[in-house]
Amino acid sequence: MIKTINKLKINLNEKEVKKLNLDLLEKLYKKLKTFSNDCKECSDYLNRLEKHIQFLEENQYSLTKDIYKRNDELINDITTHLREGHNIIQEDYYTGIYTALGISIGSGLGVSIGLLIFDNIGLGIPIGTGLGTSIGLVIGANMDKKVKEEGRVI
Structure with a gap:
């Protein structure tokens, strides 16, 4: 084949x-x-x-x-x-999931940050989204690295 x-x-x-x-x-x-x-x-x-x-x-x-x-x-x-x-996954499976999750949570936190600290939502959303994306990428990449080492990647 x-x-x-x-x-x-x-x-x-x-x-x-x-x-x-x-x-x-x-x-x-x-x-x-x-x-x-x-x-x-x-x-x-x-x-x-x-x-x-x-x-x-x-x-x-x-x-x-x-x-x-x-x-x-x-x-x-x-x-x-x-x-x-x-429990076998495709490459970069967790990176995609946790990046999306980080963006959504970060955007929500960004609204709060913008209102509480800057008194302006427009300033908080990019900060929260950036932080959420970064954290999501790090978590997802580490999880993908772990499953790759375990041989659980297609």
């Missing part, structure tokens, strides 16, 4: 490779392979993924929106199972 994915990477143009997310498909295939003996769902997803990769190879010169949609749905299903069933 890895050979087939690599052939697709060669035969398709860069835009199609990116749209099909072939690098992620390869990583998912490898992760599913490691869990397929112990997890029935992983084994089922591995079979689905193998059939899908063969389908992509057969239809590589006539890719449609429906094929891209099916590809994205399969990737989503597999990554959801790996995250919920095996």
